[in-house]
Amino acid sequence: MGPVAVVSIVVGGTVVVSSAALASGIVAIARKIVTPARRRRDDVRIEAHDAVAGTITLRSTPDTRLPGRYSFWYARGRGHARVGDVVHDDGRSVERRVEGVDGPGLERAHRGRIGGWLFPTPRDAGLTGDEVEIDTEVGPAPAWLVPAEAGLVGPWMIGVHGRGVTRAETIRAAPVFHREGLTSLLVSYRNDGEAPRSPDGRYALGDSEWRDVEAAIRFALDRGATSVVLMGWSMGGALVLQAATRSSLRRAVSGLVLESPVVDWRTTLAYQGAAMRVPRVVQGLVLRLLGSPLLCRLAGSAEPIDFDRLDLVSRAGELDLPVLLLHSDDDGFVPSTASHALAEARPDLVTFEVFEVARHTKLWNLDPERFEGAISGWLGRHRLAGPPSTDHRA
Numbered sequence: 001m002g003p004v005a006v007v008s009i010v011v012g013g014t015v016v017v018s019s020a021a022l023a024s025g026i027v028a029i030a031r032k033i034v035t036p037a038r039r040r041r042d043d044v045r046i047e048a049h050d051a052v053a054g055t056i057t058l059r060s061t062p063d064t065r066l067p068g069r070y071s072f073w074y075a076r077g078r079g080h081a082r083v084g085d086v087v088h089d090d091g092r093s094v095e096r097r098v099e100g101v102d103g104p105g106l107e108r109a110h111r112g113r114i115g116g117w118l119f120p121t122p123r124d125a126g127l128t129g130d131e132v133e134i135d136t137e138v139g140p141a142p143a144w145l146v147p148a149e150a151g152l153v154g155p156w157m158i159g160v161h162g163r164g165v166t167r168a169e170t171i172r173a174a175p176v177f178h179r180e181g182l183t184s185l186l187v188s189y190r191n192d193g194e195a196p197r198s199p200d201g202r203y204a205l206g207d208s209e210w211r212d213v214e215a216a217i218r219f220a221l222d223r224g225a226t227s228v229v230l231m232g233w234s235m236g237g238a239l240v241l242q243a244a245t246r247s248s249l250r251r252a253v254s255g256l257v258l259e260s261p262v263v264d265w266r267t268t269l270a271y272q273g274a275a276m277r278v279p280r281v282v283q284g285l286v287l288r289l290l291g292s293p294l295l296c297r298l299a300g301s302a303e304p305i306d307f308d309r310l311d312l313v314s315r316a317g318e319l320d321l322p323v324l325l326l327h328s329d330d331d332g333f334v335p336s337t338a339s340h341a342l343a344e345a346r347p348d349l350v351t352f353e354v355f356e357v358a359r360h361t362k363l364w365n366l367d368p369e370r371f372e373g374a375i376s377g378w379l380g381r382h383r384l385a386g387p388p389s390t391d392h393r394a
Helices: 004-011 021-035 167-179 210-222 235-246 267-274 282-293 295-298 337-345 367-380
Strands: 044-050 057-061 070-074 079-089 093-102 111-115 130-136 140-147 156-162 183-187 225-233 253-259 321-326 350-355
Touching: 004 350, 021 282, 021 295, 021 337, 044 093, 044 367, 057 079, 079 210, 111 235, 130 210, 130 235, 140 210, 140 253, 156 167, 156 210, 156 235, 167 183, 167 367, 210 225, 210 235, 235 253, 267 337, 282 295, 321 337, 337 350, 350 367
Parallel strands: 156 183, 156 225, 225 253, 253 321, 321 350
Antiparallel strands: 044 057, 044 111, 057 093, 070 079, 070 111, 079 093, 130 140, 140 183
């Protein structure tokens, strides 16, 4: 079967003007959507580092000039610095405070990348976290267990990170849940670089990964959880929504917290496709390829992706538990459109905390007081908290 035939089949027999190059491009885009990146790109130029003054100067971008505290990864992820306040921004370069450096070589680095997950381990956030393993259908997946002060018996939070990052992304939320008396389980899932690979080594965008969240729920229930709040960032939001609507253990889930979530993949991929100037017809063909039991194999996927099932705006009627949505309207990666649509569809269940200038998954970094206050207030209103912690270090 040649590439031209592939295009003809995807459009259901519609006659189209196509070429091998077009078909190859469709397959390439589809592969990019489902293939985990081996390494994240260092996309920020370092213009200066003053170790004496404790500052670093970076090329000005929407992310590098955001107020707040962030991670700065360099040397292809081997080095890590924590950057704080903006000292100066002239529109071309941004000078920021350096709060700390983990690992050598910042003075020799030329490029790096900004990240939101400030803490590499729970200990760095002032928490005691134990390494545990969760039995999933693809093998043991590592996780951090941060017990509540009152012990493991009681409410839990399960934190699910987004695409292209690791469970360290979820640490930022653990302190507020700890203060509110919840045990936190910060998990990995298939193909994220820490958990085992699936047989095909491809993302299913939540359509299969949710079963690893279900395994985490089972782990929590077996160790004393009386209820579970699921919290997901970005693609982790899609996993959480699927677990909450498809898992046999969903009755144990008492609420959802979604930060910059993918609520509907069609909306997200259309936004990203438009940013890359991919024609709409090509975007549609890509989705059809990924959704075809036969053609999805061209992208390396063993199973098709059901984009209807992943659309929680259309499936909003299936939700039956309180949801806290946290999303910034300037996200730039996962548009807040679907979050707004979900909030409008289910005002009886959804509390929507709308940020305006926080970009993607950086809401805590921009305004930790507002972020944690929204979670604390929501837990209190829905009576989801446990005995409050007396340890205020976190």
